[in-house]
Amino acid sequence: MVAPATADWDALAARARLVRRSKAAVLYAFLIAVSLPIILPYFWLVTIAFSARTGVAETAVLWRSMGVVVPAVIAFWLTAALAQSRRQLWTGITAVAVIASLAFALLVGPDLHLGNFIFLWEPDFASVVRSRVGEVRGAVQFPNVWHAFANSILIAGAQTAIVVTVASLAAYYLSRFHFPGRSAMLRSLLVLHAFPVLTLIVPMFLMLYWIGLLDTLFGVILVLVAFELPFAIFIMKGFFDAVPWDIEMSALTDGASRRQAFVSVVLPQVRNGILAIAVFTFIRGWEEYIFVFTFLIRNSNWTMSLYMYWVRDDVMGVDYGVVSAVGVFYLVPSLILYMAAQRYLMQMSIGGVKG
Amino acid sequence: MAKIEFRHVVKRFGAVDVIPDMNLVIDDGEFVALLGPSGCGKSTSLFMLAGIYLPSGGELLFDGRVVNEVEARDRNVGIVFQSYALYPHMSVRDNILFPLRFKKTPRDEALARVKAVAELVRVEELLDRRPGELSGGQQQRVALARALVKEPELLLLDEPLSNLDASLRLSMRTEIKSLHAQLGVTTLLVTHDQIEATTMADRIICMRAGRIEQVGTPDDLYLRPSSLFVAGFIGSPPINLIAGDAEGGMVAVNGARFPVEGASGRLTVGLRPEHLRFADTGFPGRIAQIEPMGREILYVVETGMGAVRVLEQGSSAGHSTGEEVKVSFLPENSLVFETERQKLIAGAHVRAPD
Numbered sequence: 001m002v003a004p005a006t007a008d009w010d011a012l013a014a015r016a017r018l019v020r021r022s023k024a025a026v027l028y029a030f031l032i033a034v035s036l037p038i039i040l041p042y043f044w045l046v047t048i049a050f051s052a053r054t055g056v057a058e059t060a061v062l063w064r065s066m067g068v069v070v071p072a073v074i075a076f077w078l079t080a081a082l083a084q085s086r087r088q089l090w091t092g093i094t095a096v097a098v099i100a101s102l103a104f105a106l107l108v109g110p111d112l113h114l115g116n117f118i119f120l121w122e123p124d125f126a127s128v129v130r131s132r133v134g135e136v137r138g139a140v141q142f143p144n145v146w147h148a149f150a151n152s153i154l155i156a157g158a159q160t161a162i163v164v165t166v167a168s169l170a171a172y173y174l175s176r177f178h179f180p181g182r183s184a185m186l187r188s189l190l191v192l193h194a195f196p197v198l199t200l201i202v203p204m205f206l207m208l209y210w211i212g213l214l215d216t217l218f219g220v221i222l223v224l225v226a227f228e229l230p231f232a233i234f235i236m237k238g239f240f241d242a243v244p245w246d247i248e249m250s251a252l253t254d255g256a257s258r259r260q261a262f263v264s265v266v267l268p269q270v271r272n273g274i275l276a277i278a279v280f281t282f283i284r285g286w287e288e289y290i291f292v293f294t295f296l297i298r299n300s301n302w303t304m305s306l307y308m309y310w311v312r313d314d315v316m317g318v319d320y321g322v323v324s325a326v327g328v329f330y331l332v333p334s335l336i337l338y339m340a341a342q343r344y345l346m347q348m349s350i351g352g353v354k355g
Numbered sequence: 356m357a358k359i360e361f362r363h364v365v366k367r368f369g370a371v372d373v374i375p376d377m378n379l380v381i382d383d384g385e386f387v388a389l390l391g392p393s394g395c396g397k398s399t400s401l402f403m404l405a406g407i408y409l410p411s412g413g414e415l416l417f418d419g420r421v422v423n424e425v426e427a428r429d430r431n432v433g434i435v436f437q438s439y440a441l442y443p444h445m446s447v448r449d450n451i452l453f454p455l456r457f458k459k460t461p462r463d464e465a466l467a468r469v470k471a472v473a474e475l476v477r478v479e480e481l482l483d484r485r486p487g488e489l490s491g492g493q494q495q496r497v498a499l500a501r502a503l504v505k506e507p508e509l510l511l512l513d514e515p516l517s518n519l520d521a522s523l524r525l526s527m528r529t530e531i532k533s534l535h536a537q538l539g540v541t542t543l544l545v546t547h548d549q550i551e552a553t554t555m556a557d558r559i560i561c562m563r564a565g566r567i568e569q570v571g572t573p574d575d576l577y578l579r580p581s582s583l584f585v586a587g588f589i590g591s592p593p594i595n596l597i598a599g600d601a602e603g604g605m606v607a608v609n610g611a612r613f614p615v616e617g618a619s620g621r622l623t624v625g626l627r628p629e630h631l632r633f634a635d636t637g638f639p640g641r642i643a644q645i646e647p648m649g650r651e652i653l654y655v656v657e658t659g660m661g662a663v664r665v666l667e668q669g670s671s672a673g674h675s676t677g678e679e680v681k682v683s684f685l686p687e688n689s690l691v692f693e694t695e696r697q698k699l700i701a702g703a704h705v706r707a708p709d
């Protein structure tokens with residue numbers, strides 16, 4: 001190379017820097033553009049739940065809170081993108097957080113209240129809410145919300161326990177033992193999961209009726225388990241496949257029985273898989289709507305989703321603050337669960353889903 | 356300690372006879388190596404001994420008792436897997452304790468034994484770590500400790516050194532050998548590395564495609580290989596194998612002709628590189644390549660019978676590439692095999708031409 005080479009390299013480096021920066025800018029713009037539509041509905045739900053008042057279709061609070069939150073989010077991202085050091089990053093984030101909280105307290109704070117969560121302590125809240133606008137008659141008879149909450153926990157919890165147990169054992173067997181029809185079974189596991197549930201709802205209604213499990217929580221649990229099992233087995237098989245045979249064989253020669261080896265050596269290796277399917281199955285049961293709507297009738301059997309549905313049906317026109325509050329209440333457990341299990345869920349993609 | 360016997364043992368996977376018919380006796384306290392190329396059924400034999408695989412036929416005996424159907428956990432066999440197979444979710448201490456868990460050993464005694472065996476293989480500082488935090492050599496030691504803690508009657512080592520780097524392999528070789536000398540436990544080492552087998556074992560079982568080719572001391576296998584396969588498999592740099600036709604006491608290989616005693620027909624001559632030397636008489640050739648190997652120098656010499664490897668002691672080359680030389684050897688160091696049956700012809704020799 002001749003002398004000007006160094007000068008050229010500076011120009012090349014400058015161009016590469018520019019390209020890198022503009023790529024990052026485009027990426028952030030894209031992330032903001034796609035995440036706003038996802039975040040906004042949740043944000044509105046929460047804001048309405050804590051600010052709306054009976055009979056008032058007020059949207060000013062919404063816009064004001066948006067006016068605080070959207071610039072705050074953008075400022076956070078800009079800080080993260082532009083900060084040159086850890087120190088700068090933390091100072092920037094703290095500054096944005098302080099300004100945003102102050103603005104929020106001033107602009108939105110005075111409008112916040114907990115009145116919409118009346119359903120938590122007043123089972124007959126529908127009548128109370130209606131009476132505020134003078135329309136008392138014809139309210140739906142709501143069960144205690146904690147009863148619905150317990151039903152949902154029961155359905156999701158029992159379903160999770162059954163799915164995790166059965167899927168682990170079945171997947172282990174599928175992973176470790178060869179038997180006639182094994183690959184056909186694996187294929188059918190996936191096909192089963194491909195069925196749209198609505199196509200089966202009528203036959204299942206009839207079956208539950210015949211075996212006398214219609215309008216029982218147990219019936220719904222069984223149906224949910226049947227629908228969730230194939231995919232859970234499939235996922236778990238991937239996890240078991242990743243556990244080396246050697247460890248198990250080693251446990252056997254170390255004096256363990258097959259069952260002891262499974263429990264003390266194999267299961268701990270698939271712990272993340274079990275956590276992942278447990279969380280997904282629980283949340284699936286928690287959000288379940290179609291089956292409970294079809295198979296559960298008595299209001300003592302209502303789950304949170306049915307409760308939510310009837311609240312929406314009954315008081316929506318009057319007070320959507322209460323509807324939103326029920327929504328927030330319904331949302332919180334799955335949110336907590338997701339956040340607690342996030343670390344393990346991320347590993348699903350690492351643990352590898354292998355056929 | 357146990358005496359191990361294979362009597363017409365067969366192992367089939369589906370329609371494939373991985374082990375067609377295995378007969379073998381391993382004496383109490385012996386250190387035996389099972390040597391053969393990858394996929395020849397070494398691990399399969401080992402797993403049958405451990406009770407992980409059920410033999411498809413024949414009898415497997417420990418101290419004269421048939422153990423074919425005895426479960427792995429009742430055999431008291433210690434095994435070190437190629438991958439070490441440590442339990443990743445347990446500390447090193449719990450890994451070593453694991454075999455004692457099922458023997459209902461009292462906690463104090465179990466811990467004492469763990470400590471003793473950890474000292475034996477020098478991992479006592481690692482007891483609180485997880486296997487994932489250990490180097491390959493340390494994992495290897497822990498695996499050994501776990502296999503030894505139950506005081507097994509039989510110790511099985513499946514390619515224990517293949518995942519270690521060269522210098523570690525050298526020191527582990529010595530260590531495993533001295534462990535055996537110390538404990539006297541019957542040990543079966545599986546390896547595809549002939550150096551490992553010859554340096555560590557009292558006796559070597561050389562396998563090929565599920566069959567035993569030869570059983571003997573390292574010297575037997577090296578100096579008197581019973582077949583072309585064993586001759587070619589053992590020794591590094593490998594033996595020179597030269598195929599030719601013998602008639603009237605002379606072998607003809609390519610252009611070269613030289614005397615042979617005690618054999619005729621289609622033959623393969625085997626000459627170890629270190630048994631060849633440069634001399635005033637012998638096969639004329641030209642040095643094509645020189646490979647210094649530290650204490651020895653390997654020459655590749657083009658001769659009338661093809662390229663041969665000659666190994667010479669010393670660290671500096673006494674010859675240069677392209678030099679014309681003559682290669683000779685002592686007749687008693689030559690091996691003669693039947694090309695057709697691949698078997699050694701006992702007592703047959705060849706001689707370098709004058």
Ligand SMILES: Nc1ncnc2c1ncn2[C@@H]1O[C@H](COP(=O)(O)OP(=O)(O)O)[C@@H](O)[C@H]1O
Nearest residue numbers: 368369373391392393394395396397398399400
């Ligand atoms: N569980 C099994 N199922 C089918 N074939 C097997 C199984 N285990 C080993 N084999 C086959 O048996 C042969 C010997 O394997 P192995 O004993 O592992 O060889 P190595 O001598 O390398 O240890 C190989 O061809 C292998 O493919």
Ligand SMILES: [Mg+2]
Nearest residue numbers: 394397398399
């Ligand atoms: Mg092997």
